[in-house]
Amino acid sequence: MLVSRFRCPSKLRYTRQWGSKGRSLHVPAGAAAHHERGPRIAIVGSGPAGFYTAQKTFREIPGTVIDMYEQLPVPFGLVRYGVAPDHPEVKNVQDTFEELARSPNYTFIGNVKLGQDLPLTLLAKHYDAIVFAYGASKDRKIGLEGEDRPHIYSARAFAGDTAVVVGQGNVALDVARTLLASIEDLKKTDMTDYAIGALAESQIKHVHVVGRRGPLQAAFTIKEVRELLQLPDVNFDPIPADLFPPNTKALERPKRRIMELLQKGSPHKPDATKSWSLDFLLSPESLSFSSASSPPELDGVRFRKTVLSDPESPASGVTFANDYKTLSASTLFRSIGYAAEPIPGMASIGCNFLHGTIQHDGFGRAIPIGTEKQLSTSQTNASVYCAGWVKRGPTGVIASTMTDAFQTAEAIVDDWKRTVISHLPHRAGWQGVKADAMREGQKLDPVHWDQWHKIDAAEKHIGERHGKPREKLGSVTSMLEAARA
Numbered sequence: 001m002l003v004s005r006f007r008c009p010s011k012l013r014y015t016r017q018w019g020s021k022g023r024s025l026h027v028p029a030g031a032a033a034h035h036e037r038g039p040r041i042a043i044v045g046s047g048p049a050g051f052y053t054a055q056k057t058f059r060e061i062p063g064t065v066i067d068m069y070e071q072l073p074v075p076f077g078l079v080r081y082g083v084a085p086d087h088p089e090v091k092n093v094q095d096t097f098e099e100l101a102r103s104p105n106y107t108f109i110g111n112v113k114l115g116q117d118l119p120l121t122l123l124a125k126h127y128d129a130i131v132f133a134y135g136a137s138k139d140r141k142i143g144l145e146g147e148d149r150p151h152i153y154s155a156r157a158f159a160g161d162t163a164v165v166v167g168q169g170n171v172a173l174d175v176a177r178t179l180l181a182s183i184e185d186l187k188k189t190d191m192t193d194y195a196i197g198a199l200a201e202s203q204i205k206h207v208h209v210v211g212r213r214g215p216l217q218a219a220f221t222i223k224e225v226r227e228l229l230q231l232p233d234v235n236f237d238p239i240p241a242d243l244f245p246p247n248t249k250a251l252e253r254p255k256r257r258i259m260e261l262l263q264k265g266s267p268h269k270p271d272a273t274k275s276w277s278l279d280f281l282l283s284p285e286s287l288s289f290s291s292a293s294s295p296p297e298l299d300g301v302r303f304r305k306t307v308l309s310d311p312e313s314p315a316s317g318v319t320f321a322n323d324y325k326t327l328s329a330s331t332l333f334r335s336i337g338y339a340a341e342p343i344p345g346m347a348s349i350g351c352n353f354l355h356g357t358i359q360h361d362g363f364g365r366a367i368p369i370g371t372e373k374q375l376s377t378s379q380t381n382a383s384v385y386c387a388g389w390v391k392r393g394p395t396g397v398i399a400s401t402m403t404d405a406f407q408t409a410e411a412i413v414d415d416w417k418r419t420v421i422s423h424l425p426h427r428a429g430w431q432g433v434k435a436d437a438m439r440e441g442q443k444l445d446p447v448h449w450d451q452w453h454k455i456d457a458a459e460k461h462i463g464e465r466h467g468k469p470r471e472k473l474g475s476v477t478s479m480l481e482a483a484r485a
């Protein structure tokens, strides 16, 4: 099996095929191959994983040609849509990506959703390699009855005065900070006017950020906690002392510092109108709705209390107690993580999707399903790789996504160096995909980089009138209008 060869690359005597219609182009490792051209690569997804894979591959293999496919008319993935608006410094990575996109060997193909607008088999035919870097954008659900009713994580509906955020990661703290921040401060960010309008109407006075485990086990990091503690006019409810491990001094430095910060809390501000709390050892059990209103509105969340099985371990699990607690709440936000989904047709190009990620060899080479023989009977021939959240699961910041993408790029570079290019078929890339798509009656309406610049300019122009960096266009239709203007 191809698989086993990838697991232990240092021991390889012979290495893998690179786009071989199933025939393995076995080249003795280390043999100098004559490279007439660089690889032609399709990257699916234009978030950090896609761009960092492109960056390193461009750097390492002269003549690399990259076509980046993106389902939206705009690039940058969660850098644009996930990173909180009051963290503009994090979004600066976009400048690096803009620079890369200036390469004449780079083409952005936005507004094309792989698996829907375009079958993967077309990519497999026209590229030497495909890199899946399409993230994990599906919101994980808690699994409670009524979870999808209005007032539950709906950004439009901040009715009532108490919100519950389920989850204790950094994104949960981003949500709490946004709910508690002053509207004047948010107006200076790239948050849409639509969202600011909804927040301005909000009557929320208290935000509970609820987790199943204790302070030592929470996933948030110190910077995000500090930002919340430093919000002016917002109080923090002190955490009961018995929830902390007895000997915080013995903890490793990052955990110790965060425990100290949480124990210290923030000084009580007598004039504060808003407050927040971290509520530990609670697992959501059910929702209650007021029957006085039509449609019924959320009025509480019932939690089952939990007990840490190993209170001094940051990795401790929990068991359930026979005790419950109900928090009154008018709005519920879910922040328990994300999940990736397979793209239709992946299996047909030798890519195995299991438990929310693409199966790979530990370095980013997708592990094909079945044997080499089965692979050779398929109609595909590009080598398949993965990077970012769809490779390692939906955890980690942009920096860890970069490290991960660089690892995938290294795998691509290693494989290319060992390939006899003259044995490879011609690859037509985007031009070939476009021609085949037209022949097969697939309607494409791609947005290229110069058109993204038109969207970008339109957003900045509107933003300028409102005294903010940009006003993001809120629909694909309005983006396409700007792109075509």
Ligand SMILES: Cc1cc2nc3c(=O)[nH]c(=O)nc-3n(C[C@H](O)[C@H](O)[C@H](O)COP(=O)(O)OP(=O)(O)OC[C@H]3O[C@@H](n4cnc5c(N)ncnc54)[C@H](O)[C@@H]3O)c2cc1C
Pocket: 044, 045, 046, 047, 048, 049, 050, 069, 070, 071, 072, 075, 076, 077, 078, 079, 081, 082, 083, 084, 087, 090, 112, 113, 114, 115, 133, 134, 135, 136, 137, 171, 174, 343, 387, 388, 389, 390, 395, 396, 397, 398, 399, 401
């Ligand atoms: C709410 C939130 C806040 C965050 N805040 C921070 C922060 O402050 N600092 C930080 O360092 N990290 C932050 N992160 C983490 C960071 O965003 C991720 O580490 C990073 O974006 C993952 O990169 P990715 O390229 O794997 O996925 P993504 O950024 O999700 O990019 C994937 C891209 O693929 C596209 N795509 C999906 N399916 C298809 C398809 N079928 N065809 C074509 N294109 C497709 C998507 O539209 C998207 O553009 C945050 C994450 C979230 C969710």
